[in-house]
Amino acid sequence: MSATIRPLRRADRDAWARLWTGYLDFYETSLPQDVYEATFSRLIDPDMADMHGLIAEQAGRPTGLVHYLYHRHCWRVEDVCYLQDLFVDPEVRGSGLGRALIEAVYKAADDHGTPSVYWMTQEFNYRGRILYDQVATRTPFIKYQR
Template identity: 60%
Template sequence: MTQTPQTVSVRPLVASDESDWRRLWTAYLAFYDSSVPEEVYQSTFARLLGDDPQDFTCLIAEVDGKPVGLTHYLFHRHAWKVENVCYLQDLYADPTVRGKGIGRALIEAVYAAADDAGSPTVYWLTQDFNATARQLYDRIAAKTPFIKYQRP
């Protein structure tokens, strides 16, 4: 468990978090004008509770015991490194607590997990319009020159 001075705690997802996790992930998806079917909610939650923490993991941020943020991350092989690298797939903080260190605490917890796993790299993507989050990212990570392409 990671603590920051503003009483933010970060901990692994547990089965009893399902309703809070759904609330947070739904809001995250909505921020990106996206949604997923019920089947994806069910399979994602089951994967996140899986036995292998290097497979697919979720951390929950709490303030005063209330879940207010989440991150999903996973480790994968990389052709340019011997070690696995860490992909931080989703990061979300409830709008009512933004600016209180939630995102930073979650990212730093993923950094710590990557260090524990011997992973030299943590990377993530964000959309260019996500200006508020990018202010944080610019302080705690290095922006790369890569542009993402995706099959239509």
């Protein structure tokens, strides 16, 4: 089934919340409602040039999302792109939608003059990592967090 991938719109709020909740559930976390509101507002704000969200639709139904942001980097003149959240409804996984969302971020980054796109995932995300190994290069970095 073909998909349309497009920027988030205000009217997508409920569908976006459903998909993002699925993403957060997968990573065994939850966030308060004010974070949902702030995040969605940032993602659809045309004046927020560093933060973006795309939604995938199949037969008019939202079935996936991706959030990405641009930031400066001390080792590059140009920005880099961090693909922060990627989620595809479980019933359509394996359809190529995850790849299409990643490629949409690659295109947006290229159009922005940002050749480097990176993301992180949990070690236990085995199914996602099969795709990631096909579309990107795994690095040896280990994440530390306060």
